[in-house]
Amino acid sequence: MADCIPSDGDLILAGRDDRYGGFIVDSTSLPSDPSTFLENLRHSLLQWKSQSKKGIWLKLPIENVDLVPLAVKEGFCYHHAEKDYLMLTLWIAETPSTLPSNASHQVGVGAMVINDENKVLVVQEQTGPTKGSGVWKMPTGAVLQGEDIKDAVQREVKEETGVDAELVEILGVRQAHDVSFGKSDLFFLCLLRPLPSDISVEESEIAAAEWISLDDYRSQEFNTKSSLLTRIADMVAASLKGEYKGFGAEALSFGFRNSGSYFYHNINDINSYLEQKKSTS
Amino acid sequence: MADCIPSDGDLILAGRDDRYGGFIVDSTSLPSDPSTFLENLRHSLLQWKSQSKKGIWLKLPIENVDLVPLAVKEGFCYHHAEKDYLMLTLWIAETPSTLPSNASHQVGVGAMVINDENKVLVVQEQTGPTKGSGVWKMPTGAVLQGEDIKDAVQREVKEETGVDAELVEILGVRQAHDVSFGKSDLFFLCLLRPLPSDISVEESEIAAAEWISLDDYRSQEFNTKSSLLTRIADMVAASLKGEYKGFGAEALSFGFRNSGSYFYHNINDINSYLEQKKSTS
Incomplete structure (x- = not known):
């Protein structure tokens, strides 16, 4: 083309400005033909630069995977991805990038479920790190996308043991780094009380579930070796006496x-x- | 090729088994030539299936962007991405996928820094939602990848106001959903005490910083309209009297x-x- 500045709006990728001086490409109206996409992307980049846009957001559905190499070769980097799309970004301002980073943490929950007899609901794992060790541990699991911590811990207890329970309090939060894919982990330790219901084990994950005394729980070598697990047992004991207040x-x-x-x-x-x-x- | 079953180990992508019956492709020894990669990937898939592997992890550095469409066309989905790589996964077992999901939360901090005169350190934003409104707000910011909450809140106070401060306690945690890119947000509200240091504003983000009385802070319409912000002011007041205990x-x-x-x-x-x-x- 003799003239690199577009005279035709159709050559520009559609989208909208964001609140931070950037531009979000509309991923529902992308040209699916790679050469048309590349031509439009190049025209758009010239226009965005002339308009002093800062950051460009380009979300490519997995169906448009053929466009990914083209965008990267025009300077885009990856930002984040979900199962069915890839988000790319390009920072075109002269100043340092102020694009927000992607999600940095996974979140897990642990459930200390204590009944009226001060017994704790524990499980033996069918898979995972304590499999076959005979260790009785609290039910734990990951908070799902969009799920409240409160709901997540109640769901995990129900799934692993069949027991309905409700959150009393969060007793503490542990943050650890570089846990999976370089991301950090927040673990919310929760106290729950059971509602009337019977144990019914989820056999693919859990080998057994029982109510045991808090003393039997804490005296396991797996717990006495860990100052964190010992501390947790103390926190639960103090809470049962009304002497420890967590977060409701x-x-x-x-x-x-x-x-x-x-x-x-x-x-x-x-x-x-x-x-x-x-x-x- | 007449024979689809590889007789030559060189045709198989290198990697290692994971602890969950899956296989992690070694991203440092990928063939960079697309047709060689595709041939090896197809041979590898036959072998992994014959070995009853469950999930396959394929990390493609951004330099190997040309291989992304090939992997997707063989059935891989995106899992997550960082600036310089894309992780793809393929679940080949008959059972439902048990691949862990990617990071689900971003984490933020808010700092109520209170000095010996019970004054609170507040800022007016240069950019962002309260810009130009005259609202005095607490310093807030995002926890960086791999950063401790404790360090993040101290860093944000220092960056925005120049004041050195140390964490006393986390007073509460708010979880919100669908905040950015569909991810959830955890906001840790923190109480800090200042160390000897003067206010020095970071001018690109912050228009002004001041010490104001807790009463002046809470009586702003921005705060009285929000039951969360009113609650926070009460929590700080109670904490200063030793009547509210958070998490140290x-x-x-x-x-x-x-x-x-x-x-x-x-x-x-x-x-x-x-x-x-x-x-x-």
Whole structure:
């Protein structure tokens, strides 16, 4: 082409500006023909540069996989991917990139379910690190995409043991790094109380489930060797005596980014404080 | 080729078994020539199937972008991506896939830094949602990949205001969904105390920083309209009177996945419990 500056809007990839001076390409109206895509991408890049756009977001559905090499060769990098699409970005401003990074953490939950007799619900794994070791451990699992921590821990207990239980409090949070694919891990240790229900083991993952005393749980060598697991057993014992306060779940139903969210905090302490403040004012 | 079953080991992509019955292709010894890669991939798939492998992990550095369409056309899906590589997976077992999902959460921190006069360190944004509104807000920011929550909140305060501060406690955690790229968000609200240092504003992000009274902070319409922000102001006030206990940071230096990790929990409560237990035994 003699003239590199497009005179025809059809040559420009459709999309919309973002709130940060960037541009988001519309992935539903991409030319599927690679040579048309490449021609349009090159025209678009000239236009975006002349408009001083900062960052460009290009989401390519997996059906458009043939376009990926073309975009990379025009300078795009990968940003993140899900099963069925790849997000690419190109930073065209002279200033350092301020593009947000992708998700950095996976989130897991552990369930200390304690019944009226102060017994703890434990499992032996069918697969995984403690398989065949005879270790009785708390049910654990990953929080699914879009799932509340509160719901995740209740679901894991139900799946592994058949027991219905409800979250009392989050007792603590452990952060670890470089756990899988270089990402970090947040583990929410939760206290739950069971609702009337019987043990029914999920056999593909779990070999056995039982209620055992907290003393039997903590005296296992697997636990006594770990200062974290020993600490956890102490926290549960203190909590059962009303001497340890964790974070309860309060539903938020208002405002910016809060709809349908939970705020986990020391509800015991704040309620005592607010009642006392009210009674003295 | 007349014979589809490889007789030559060189035709098989190198790699290693994982602990879950799967296979991880060695991304450092991939044939860079697309037709050689495709031939080897097809031979490898036949072998992996005959060996009853479950899931295949194929990490393609961005330099090998030309191989991406070939892998997708052989049935691979995207799993996750970072700036310089794309991870693809193929589940070849008959059973449902048990491949772990990729990172599901971004993590943010908010800093309520309170000095000896019970004043709170607040900023006005140069960019972002409250720009130009006159709202004084707490410093906030994202936890970087591999960064401890404790370090992240201290870094954000330093970057935005120039003030050195140290974490006292995490006061609460809010989880929200579908925040960016469909991922969830965990926001750790932190209480900090300042170390001797002067305010020095980071001008590209922050328009101004000040110490203001907690009453002036909470009486802003931006805060009184939000039950979350009102609750946070109450939590800080209660904490300053010793009537609210959050989660302090304890370094873990032992055991499985714990090296260099922090366990955030109610250290006040557990220490009181353990001291009392010791003195009565």
